[in-house]
Amino acid sequence: MKLIIQIPCYNETESLPETVAQLPRQIDGVDEVEFLVVDDGSSDATAETARVCGVDHVLRLPHHSGLATAFAAGLEACLRLGADLIVNTDADNQYNAADIPLLVQPLLRGEAEMVIGDRGVATLQTFSPLKRRLQVIGSRVVSRAAGLDVPDATSGFRAMTRDVALHTIVLSDYSYTLETIIQAGNRSTRVISVPVRTNPPKRPSRLMTDMGQYLKHSSATIIRSYTMYRPLRVFSTVGTIFSLLGLALVIRFLVFYFQGIGGGHIQSLVLAAVLLIVGFQTWLIGLLADLVGKNRRLMEEVLWRVRGDGE
Secondary structure (H helix, E strand, O other), X not given: OEEEEEEEEOOOOOOHHHHHHOOOOOOOOOOEEEEEEEEOOOOOOHHHHHHHOOOOEEEEOOOOOOHHHXXXXXXXXXXXXXXXXXXXXXXXXXXXXXXXXXXXXXHHOOOOOEEEEEOOOOOOOOOOHHHHHHHHHHHHHXXXXXXXXXXXXXXXXXXXXXXXXXXXXXXXXOOOHHHHHHHHXXXXXXXXXXXOOEOOOOOOOOOOOOHHHXXXXXXXXXXXXXXXXXXXXXHHHHHHHHHXXXXXXXXXXXXXXXXXXXXXXXXXXXXXXXXXXXXXXXXXXXXXHHHHHHHHXXXXXXXXXXXXXXX
């Protein structure tokens, strides 16, 4: 049983030595533990620092592509290196590395296929009250979209089996955390959360530098991911809303018509027709999107088989 701990990095020369030093080299039930650093086009000596720290594998991306791309590249590298289990952690030593066995053990016992570290965001003192509240609300929204119970959806401290990694496709160029949870839930992946500890922050988050931008990107990711896996439900809901509004205007016109004053409300009938047509077209778009979604799933299965055959 081979475990690879991957660390996406961008300009982490200062924090990387402490992070790597705290990673476990031995875990019960695991035969081999290796480290992989994904250098996301750093302008400092991150890759060289990783090698000096004794990291087994260093993957250097040609230019800075973002956290999501670095995470996905790390998964691909772990699969090529023969990992049976993969743990992802942050380079800033945010997560307590001593809790990595807590993530791995449920996988070894067959209780889960993905394990997410729960930082207890509702009470995490290093977060501001606003950030704590937003994290709780966001996690509930993601849990609802995924059909799972994930109290800390933005946690990057997670472990997964090889099969889950083979099925994971990251499309976002911002963050992987929300998208991969929704993807896992819609694939009926067994996902559980375990409480983990955190270390005092040594620098501000690079992902959440601006609250407005973070909410914008996160909301877009949730909506896009949910629509990707539930297109018929999304478009049929929108289409039904338009159709009901149109029907309400039709009823309104008929009420006035039978009262003998319908002549002055023709505009309501015109607007009703427009809304009913838009509602019907939205339903048709939903049907087409659902067919495209089925085709996408077939392509994902083909990709999974190609990845598996390429081992």
